[in-house]
Amino acid sequence: MRRRMRIAVDALEHLVGGLGTSILAITGLFWLLGVVVLSLVGIGVPLIPGALGVVRSIADRERGRLSRWGPGIVGPAPVPDRPLAALRDPAVRRELAWLPVHAFFGFATGLFGLSLPLSALQSLTFPFWYHLVPPGESAPNLPFWNADTLVEAIGVALVGVGWLVVLLVAGGRLARAQAWPGRRLLGPVPGADLSLRVAELTATRAAALDAHAAELRRIERSLHDGTQNRLVAVTVLLGAARRAFDRDPATGAELLDRAQQAAEQALGELRTVVRGILPPVLDDRGLAGALDGLVAGCALPCSLDVDLPVRCAVSVEATAYFVVAEALTNAVKHSGATSVTVSVRIDGDKLMIRVGDDGQGGADESAGSGLAGIRRRVEAHDGRFTLTSPAGGPTTMDVELPCGS
The missing domain is CATH 3.30.565.10 (Histidine kinase-like ATPase, C-terminal domain)
Structure with a gap:
């Protein structure tokens, strides 16, 4: 249940973000239609690249939003300056197809998703303020439901529970549906996926090699600066102890104790290095x-x-x-x-x-x-x-x- 609630909250956040970009899409759509009308009378043609640049900016906002909630979407090359070249650009045409879809469908799904928790809150709290509604008027969001008594107001509150259930069950699907046009149309044009993937894997392979080299240097430093010095000390102390036993057994025993301590410290440092490679x-x-x-x-x-x-x-x-x-x-x-x-x-x-x-x-x-x-x-x-x-x-x-x- 807790996981489903977290998914619902994430979905609501996605839907609200999509609602924001859909409002931008509506603005960009009206601006684009205005440029088209002006172009029909011959004065809007120079404005076409700028209008397409506005569409690209809105599409980039949606790409950034979708990339934060899932696999990253790589943006295309800049919009060409010449109107005909810009309109021939496959990425521009895909953005023009996405713009009206997101303007209307994205706005509708985002608005519906936002209305679910608001309607639930309004209905759940209705028993506390139902007496403020004039007699004979319907309950909020329920045009065919007159709630003049406490029992009827409690019924409205149960409807609010239903709104929450709808959010829990359908919130994730709504968010995915809202994001689908952007993921379908704002990604790289067909045929570009492979080259982008090759470039991405080349970069990650270089990062893997760098990380591996850095890890080897870290292990080498740990062994060289710590464990190796301890083992050298053990060797020196053992040699000194062997020579001291003939002259002074007490000194030899003391040196053996120090050698044992150094060996235990070296063993501890080795364990630390091993844990740094793969913690047991x-x-x-x-x-x-x-x-x-x-x-x-x-x-x-x-x-x-x-x-x-x-x-x-x-x-x-x-x-x-x-x-x-x-x-x-x-x-x-x-x-x-x-x-x-x-x-x-x-x-x-x-x-x-x-x-x-x-x-x-x-x-x-x-x-x-x-x-x-x-x-x-x-x-x-x-x-x-x-x-x-x-x-x-x-x-x-x-x-x-x-x-x-």
Whole structure:
């Protein structure tokens, strides 16, 4: 039930966002029709590229909205300056086909989706103010229902429960229906998908190689600066102890004790390096249990919401663990936050991670706070990393990973 409510809230947010872009689409449609009328009398032709640029701007807003809620949509090349060349552009023609559809269908679905919670709120609270309605008049949103008594007002409240049920059941479908024309018409033109995908995979492959090289350097530094020095100390102490036993057994025993301590420290550092490669807790307790341990050890109050009905690939779980661990470390060290929230769930074939804090904001990937490392790891899995951190806060980090790779 909780998951369905979260889906309904997300769907309502999508519908309201689509309602906003549909209002822009209506404005752009009227402007475009005005340019067409002017072109018929010969004075609107120079305005065509500008009008198509307005349509492109509105379409880009919709692309950005859809990319925030799902797979990214890559925008086309700029609109050509010459009217005929612009009208021959396949991307422009697809945007012209999308504009009236979103202007009317997107507006209708967004308005209906927004009316569901408002109607539910109005109906649910009707028993508290039904006596303010003049006798004989119908209940709000129910033109054939006169509610002059408390029992009838309670019936209206039950209708409000029905509106909420409709939102819970159909909200996600409405949001997908509203987004479908944009995903169908605003994506790359047929034939461009393959080349864009090749470019995208080339970039993610380079990110994977960079992340792998960075990880090897980190392991090498850890072994060289820590474990190797400890093992050298063990060798020196053992040699000194062997020579000292002939002259002074007590000194030899003391050197052996120091060698044992150095060996134990080297073993501890080796375990730390191994945990950094693949935390054993992931095998023992799974990602949910591992994250629970991370949150329990966080220096700030931290709430965890995990919905993982299935296991993901081992490499994906290790990346998710690293992402949350690094994000919590950043929140403790840099954000000045008083609380942190962590949400991890599976949505279709994607692992969705959100880490937010109420700190001072202003997080910058180039400032050496570990965010660049998070991005490299995520992109190595062909995932998506989004950081929202305005000055003054709050900071929200969203990560999307393919669950099976």
